Amino acid sequence: MSTGVSTQGDAAPSAADLDTLVNVTSSVRRNIERVISGKPDVVNAALVVLLAEGHLLIEDVPGVGKTQLSKALARSIDCTVRRIQFTPDLLPSDVTGVSVFNQDTREFEFRPGGVFANIVVGDEINRASPKTQSALLECMEERQVTVDNSTYHLDRPFMVIATQNPIEMEGTYALPEAQRDRFMARVSVGYPVEAAEISMLEGHTAHNPLDDLEPVTDAAEVHKLIEIVGRVHVSSAVQRYAVALATATRHSHDLHLGASPRATLHLVRAAKAIAAMAGRDFVLPDDVHGITASVLTHRLMPNVEATMSGRTTHSILKGIVESVPVPRPDGARA
Incomplete structure (x- = not known):
């Protein structure tokens, strides 16, 4: 299939790249929704x-x-x-x-x-x-x-x-x-x-x-779309936010096991995919915030006290996410 996708170097994805990604993912989404x-x-x-x-x-x-x-x-x-x-x-x-x-x-x-x-x-x-x-x-x-x-x-x-x-x-x-x-x-x-x-x-x-x-x-086309996602920009503020979320889980008194560095990497990579699917070549803090539960919950282990008190991993993570300030960078590429 012809994609019209450019994959030169590490340059930010072009508007044509992002349009192709949005169109392809929309087609796949409609296909899946015929079943689910x-x-x-x-x-x-x-x-x-x-x-x-x-x-x-x-x-x-x-x-x-x-x-x-x-x-x-x-x-x-x-x-x-x-x-x-x-x-x-x-x-x-x-x-x-x-x-x-x-x-x-x-x-x-x-x-x-x-x-x-x-x-x-x-x-x-x-x-x-x-x-x-x-x-x-x-x-x-x-x-x-x-x-x-x-x-x-x-x-x-x-x-x-x-x-x-x-x-x-x-x-x-x-x-x-x-x-x-x-x-x-x-x-x-x-x-x-x-x-x-x-x-x-x-x-x-x-x-x-x-x-x-x-x-x-x-x-082949999916592989090119993956390359486009890899070139989406992540600002230092967003990177610090992702690390802050993972670090907060490691210091939580309710968790026996917090998020690993691999989890932080997965969080940022997923956020880049979300941004690209929205037609953006940069990640917003909300992209990270929106995928946090899906990426982190299954990696966390509540301690005995939290389990005995009836607290779930999902509720513990929700409290942690709410406690971490969401950055508001002045520019998308700050």
């Missing part, structure tokens, strides 16, 4: 994570459309897509790949696992053992896989969209902190409003609208 209706915030968060080159964790009760959202995003892009159903008997080699001895050539050959795709949909990720979950750590952070001392690089863009059910805990393994920290954002789909649920009954009972989705962009 009445959830614009969730769809927008998925697009933000895609453009920020992060990974998305969708956590909610069964039947609200977690896997449908994942598949709708994947089918909207003409790229390689693999789905991994995480189960207790899934092996790390099923995820990363394995070396197999070829009797004809008398040599070992590498057979790629499920992560070798542009978009990897991991269904019910917390049903796999910690050993299998850890197979995702390297590929999510470094976009590569190491098997038998050989390193294999993954194609870009590369995005993991994982789902998990927070209610049914029998036969599940909670994601370790290192695994959760690699997800840029966590979202919950939630129950639809009455009008959206009635619309779903009208449109989903005869056939699955997911079957009718056609790609509206491709991997």
Whole structure:
């Protein structure tokens, strides 16, 4: 597909670049909303994570459309897509790949696992053992896989969209902190409003609208859009604000574990994607403020006192965010 996107150097994205990004993301959004209706915030968060080159964790009760959202995003892009159903008997080699001895050539050959795709949909990720979950750590952070001392690089863009059910805990393994920290954002789909649920009954009972989705962009164009997002300007004031938010979580008396430096980086990268999707070549403090809950909540751990008093991670973070002054720089590029 022709994009008309310029990617020269580290110069700020041009108006044409931003127009292309806005048009493409709008097309993808409309495509997804043919399957997931009445959830614009969730769809927008998925697009933000895609453009920020992060990974998305969708956590909610069964039947609200977690896997449908994942598949709708994947089918909207003409790229390689693999789905991994995480189960207790899934092996790390099923995820990363394995070396197999070829009797004809008398040599070992590498057979790629499920992560070798542009978009990897991991269904019910917390049903796999910690050993299998850890197979995702390297590929999510470094976009590569190491098997038998050989390193294999993954194609870009590369995005993991994982789902998990927070209610049914029998036969599940909670994601370790290192695994959760690699997800840029966590979202919950939630129950639809009455009008959206009635619309779903009208449109989903005869056939699955997911079957009718056609790609509206491709991997090469998404990669160029990611490069555009990377050139969005972040002022020193906004950078200090992001660091102040993360630092406040580390000093909170209600939290046993605060946000990591990786979380700060994810916060800024997500804010850059939000700014670009709004047609701006610079980040506002409100861009950071608006994505804070999705980026930070799943990384924080309340201490025993906070848990006993009934305080949730979400309420603790809300209080922290309200306590950090929002900068008001004189200029967008201050």
